[in-house]
Amino acid sequence: MRASDVLLVAAGCDCEMSRTGTPMANQIIRNQINLTLIGAPGSGKGTYGSYLVKSLNAKFLSVGDLLRDHVQRKTKIGMEVALAQKRGELAIDHTVAKAMHDSLDNIETLNVFRRSRHVGFIIDGFPRTHYQARLISPMKGTPVEAETFPEHLRVHYAVSIQVPDSICLKKILGRRECSVCRKDINVCNIDEDGFRMPPILPDPPCAW
Numbered sequence: 001m002r003a004s005d006v007l008l009v010a011a012g013c014d015c016e017m018s019r020t021g022t023p024m025a026n027q028i029i030r031n032q033i034n035l036t037l038i039g040a041p042g043s044g045k046g047t048y049g050s051y052l053v054k055s056l057n058a059k060f061l062s063v064g065d066l067l068r069d070h071v072q073r074k075t076k077i078g079m080e081v082a083l084a085q086k087r088g089e090l091a092i093d094h095t096v097a098k099a100m101h102d103s104l105d106n107i108e109t110l111n112v113f114r115r116s117r118h119v120g121f122i123i124d125g126f127p128r129t130h131y132q133a134r135l136i137s138p139m140k141g142t143p144v145e146a147e148t149f150p151e152h153l154r155v156h157y158a159v160s161i162q163v164p165d166s167i168c169l170k171k172i173l174g175r176r177e178c179s180v181c182r183k184d185i186n187v188c189n190i191d192e193d194g195f196r197m198p199p200i201l202p203d204p205p206c207a208w
């Protein structure tokens with residue numbers, strides 16, 4: 001499935017596809033669909049993710065936020081991540097996978113418990129390696145490893161967000177933090193070559 005298809009469905013776009021409804025589009029609306037967003041830093045994964053969770057009534061999970069939370073709470077996972085950061089390394093594969101597994105499991109358990117009927121989850125930042133991809137979306141016919149995620153925690157589709165490097169770079173350079181509420185914002189306004197990525201500014205009462 002193309003990223004544009006998912007986004008059109010999510011946006012309720014009155015296009016040919018959303019009016020006629022492809023089997024895939026219907027499936028997304030009816031059943032639980034777990035997606036992962038893949039794209040370079042600055043490509044808008046977080047922004048698309050926040051639109052999609054509202055439109056699809058899904059849960060959003062950002063691996064960056066998740067690991068930062070672990071570090072802040074000084075959990076065992078957080079300590080390992082902090083140590084890797086100190087050494088200038090990426091967090092260890094299986095540590096990140098464990099954090100993801102536990103968080104998704106928690107989200108899905110709460111979903112069943114509360115009967116909140118969200119249609120699935122949307123992930124930003126996982127998988128980042130071949131090992132992680134094998135755990136969350138094992139290929140048919142390959143042996144299931146001990147750490148492979150159970151069926152209900154696997155992703156069904158990867159949505160690739162493709163934005164030119166030059167635009168990603170501008171968006172990365174536009175990142176700021178609100179001095180009042182500490183929320184991440186972006187002051188860069190992109191409107192070029194068909195890409196429209198407006199600034200993300202703080203909500204009132206924070207002034208900018």
Ligand SMILES: [Zn+2]
Pocket residue numbers: 178179180181182183202203206
């Ligand atoms: Zn603010």
